[in-house]
Amino acid sequence: MQELLILCFVGAILMLDNAAAFQILVSQPLFASPILGWIGGDATLGFQLGFLLQLIWLSNMPIGAAVVPEGNFGSIAAVILALRLVKNFPQLEYFIIFVVILYGLLGSYVGAKTVTFIRHWNQQYLQRLLLKLKQNNPVQLGWVIFVSLVFNVVVVFVVFIVMTVIMEKGLGLLFPYMPEEINRIGHHAQIAIIGAGLGLTLTLFKGKRYRTLYLIGVLLGGAIIFYDTIG
Amino acid sequence: MTQSDKLEKLSLRDVWAVLWRSFFVQAAWNFKSMISVGFCYALSPIAKKVCKNKEEYIDFLKRHLGFFNAHPYFASYAIGAIARLEQERQLNNKANDETIEKFKNALIGPLGAVGDQCCWAVIRPASLIFGLTGLAFTDNLIWKTGVLLLTLILYNIPHIYIRVQGILDGYRSGFDVYKKIRIDNYQKMIVLFKAVAIIGLGMLVVWNLDQAIRLDWKAILLFTVTMFGAFIMRLKKRMFYTPVLLSMVLAIIVGVL
Numbered sequence: 104m105q106e107l108l109i110l111c112f113v114g115a116i117l118m119l120d121n122a123a124a125f126q127i128l129v130s131q132p133l134f135a136s137p138i139l140g141w142i143g144g145d146a147t148l149g150f151q152l153g154f155l156l157q158l159i160w161l162s163n164m165p166i167g168a169a170v171v172p173e174g175n176f177g178s179i180a181a182v183i184l185a186l187r188l189v190k191n192f193p194q195l196e197y198f199i200i201f202v203v204i205l206y207g208l209l210g211s212y213v214g215a216k217t218v219t220f221i222r223h224w225n226q227q228y229l230q231r232l233l234l235k236l237k238q239n240n241p242v243q244l245g246w247v248i249f250v251s252l253v254f255n256v257v258v259v260f261v262v263f264i265v266m267t268v269i270m271e272k273g274l275g276l277l278f279p280y281m282p283e284e285i286n287r288i289g290h291h292a293q294i295a296i297i298g299a300g301l302g303l304t305l306t307l308f309k310g311k312r313y314r315t316l317y318l319i320g321v322l323l324g325g326a327i328i329f330y331d332t333i334g
Numbered sequence: 335m336t337q338s339d340k341l342e343k344l345s346l347r348d349v350w351a352v353l354w355r356s357f358f359v360q361a362a363w364n365f366k367s368m369i370s371v372g373f374c375y376a377l378s379p380i381a382k383k384v385c386k387n388k389e390e391y392i393d394f395l396k397r398h399l400g401f402f403n404a405h406p407y408f409a410s411y412a413i414g415a416i417a418r419l420e421q422e423r424q425l426n427n428k429a430n431d432e433t434i435e436k437f438k439n440a441l442i443g444p445l446g447a448v449g450d451q452c453c454w455a456v457i458r459p460a461s462l463i464f465g466l467t468g469l470a471f472t473d474n475l476i477w478k479t480g481v482l483l484l485t486l487i488l489y490n491i492p493h494i495y496i497r498v499q500g501i502l503d504g505y506r507s508g509f510d511v512y513k514k515i516r517i518d519n520y521q522k523m524i525v526l527f528k529a530v531a532i533i534g535l536g537m538l539v540v541w542n543l544d545q546a547i548r549l550d551w552k553a554i555l556l557f558t559v560t561m562f563g564a565f566i567m568r569l570k571k572r573m574f575y576t577p578v579l580l581s582m583v584l585a586i587i588v589g590v591l
Contacts, residue, residue, distance in 0.1 A: 123361045126406055128458070128489050133465050134482060150478050154469050159578055161462055162568065164454045172574070205582060208575060225364035229371055229399065236396050241388055244375040244395075251362040251371075288589030290549065291556055292582060297542045298557040299581035302564025303574070305535060307459055313532050320536015327471055327537070328544050 107267060110143055110186065114179040115260035121175045122165070122218070123255050132156035132178035139179065143186035152182050152200065155293060156207055158300025162307055174207075176214025176259070181207030183267050192278045197289025204296060206270060217262050221255055341421050342383070344505055351379035352413060352501055359409050368403035373413065380417040384424050394420070397431060403442050405449020407496045408515065412441050414504020415511040422508065429509075437509060444515045452520045453493070460531035461489035467534040470541045488530075492523055552588045560584060 117138065120130035128134060133153045140149015160174030181203040188199045228247050235242050344352075359372035374381075374395055385391040404412055416438065419429040429437075468481030503514045517524075539561070546553040564577035 122363065122406075123358075125357050126360075127493065128461070128486060131462060133462055133469075133485070137479070137482065146475055150469060150475070154466060157462060157466060161459055161466075163574065164450070201582070201585070208578060222364055225362045225371075226366050228362050229364055229367050232371065232395075233399060236392050236399070239389070239392055241392060242395065244371070244378050247371060248358050248361045248375050252358070255361075285589075288586050291553060291589045292585035294542065294546050294549065294553045294557050295560045295581040295585040295588075296578070297538075297545075298560030299564040299577050301535065301539055301542065302561040302566075303568050303577065304459065304463070305561075305565050306568045307455065308528060308532050308535065309569070313528075316529055316532040317536045320533035320538075321540050322536075323533065324471075324537030324540030328540065 106143065107183075107187065107264065110139055110183045111260050111263040111267065112256075113139060113142055114183055114263050115256045118176060118179060118259045119252060119255060121173070123252060130175045130179075132160065132175065132182075135175065135179050136182045139182045139186065143183075145186055145189060148185060148189055148196075148200075149182060152178075152185055152203070155200070155204060155296050155300070156181060158297055158304065159204070159207075160211075161300065162303040171215065172211035173214025173218055174211050176217065177207040177210030177212075180210035180213075180263055180266050183263060184270050187267060187271050188274060188278070191275065192281075194283050195278055195281055195286065197286040197293075198281065199289070201289045201292040202274065204292070210266065213262065213266065217258060221258055224254065224258075225251055341418065341425070344380075344417070344501075348379055348383070349498070349501055352376055352417070353410075353497060355379070356410050356413060356497055356501070359404075360406050367399060367401050369406070369409065370399050370402045373402050373404075373409060374398045376409075376413050377416060377420075380420060384420050397434070398438075400435070402438055404445035405453065407453055407493060408445045408449035408500060410497045410500030411504040411511050411515055412438065412445060414501040414506075415441075415508055416504075417501075418505045418508040441512065441515070444512060448515050448517050448520070451517055452524060453496070456524050456527050456531070457489065457492050460527035460534075461485055463531045463534035463538070464488055467537050467541075470538060492527075552591065556584055556588050 114135070117130050117135045120126055120128070129138070136153030136156060137146060137149040140146040140152075143149070156174075156178040160178065163171055163174055165171050184206060185199055185203040188203070189196050192199065228251055232242050232244075232247060355372075355376040355378065359369050359376055361375075362371035363369055364371070377398060381391055381394045385394055398416070402412075416434065419434050419437065422428045423430065423434065462485070465481060465485035468485065469478055472478050472481060504511045507514060542557055543554070546557040560577075560581040563580065567573040567577045567580075
């Protein structure tokens, strides 16, 4: 339980970077997953999930004030669940990766709802500020920012815990009856997810003028693989 | 003596105080005034300098707690410009409440558009692709961690540059700051990051093809179908969830076969 609390707390802190503070990239799955992996005692799984989840969400852009599916939220939730499940069912690791990626997609929807709730709640701070100013009382903006950040962390932390506990209990009932052969799905799922992720991301940089650069990338990648194979 | 000579220049301490607070510009984001609370917080060191008494400070906050939105990094251009205009307002009323308000509203569009096009559409995905490529081609956990640190540096150099330059340029330019908020001014950076992204994507395609070849012929087919399928669905129909879910379904079918 203590590990779950730590993972959810760190996840909630990392989620601040998503929009509320800094935005230095650490909330992205590529960074958040290995961080959680190190804390949860399975850095390799963290890196693996970070790679897959990042590819899925790379093409999603938060344009303007739009509330988009919260890929970072879903990804962090997915990694927390994966770390918990793999510890209990190590024989199903590849299948668990497949399951948590689906769960991450669902989590992105929950994340969008959570962000909307927090943003509605933030309106209260604005109203209180305006009321105080109307009464000619000075306001401490630093305090308002601090409280809003703490509220953000608390809400996300609670949602992560609830989601993880429900899923862990539910899947914990199902997984003991799963044969190890089901891992085959997980192996192919990784290829499929990387394929879909690359397909989605390629739309960000499309156009005939980029052909030469793509060719350079393909040749460079091929050369590295060739060198590795020979070595 | 020109007007700008009379302005009290921003000290390093002021720039640092504003820069630090600008990292929290979206902390109290809400649907009514968007980033205005964070914007006021970032401006507060300047406000405390400019306002002579409590009443003036309260007036300052009332003026700037109205609707305002911008890209979080590019908001620093508005912060710098408003800092200057507020000082000018105090000095000789060259800038008044109405012009400052109109000016702020006029900045919302360009700040959002340039920020999205520059940071969200190019610099961020390009940096992440750099990181993904690094992870794909390294096996050692230490190397992987090193790649992530490099990615963090690669992304945050332009990020911090935009924030600092925004405050300084905004303060120097005042009303003329709109001349600085043009996508052309970031073209060199965008071209460089696009090149990193595209070369990285090319490398990733080859890497995953190699992984599929090592598995079996079904995996090669699966990779090809999911990549082209997702590309076409995203391009033609702006779909996101469907291609990912379809790829999972295909993975189940291939896994069972």
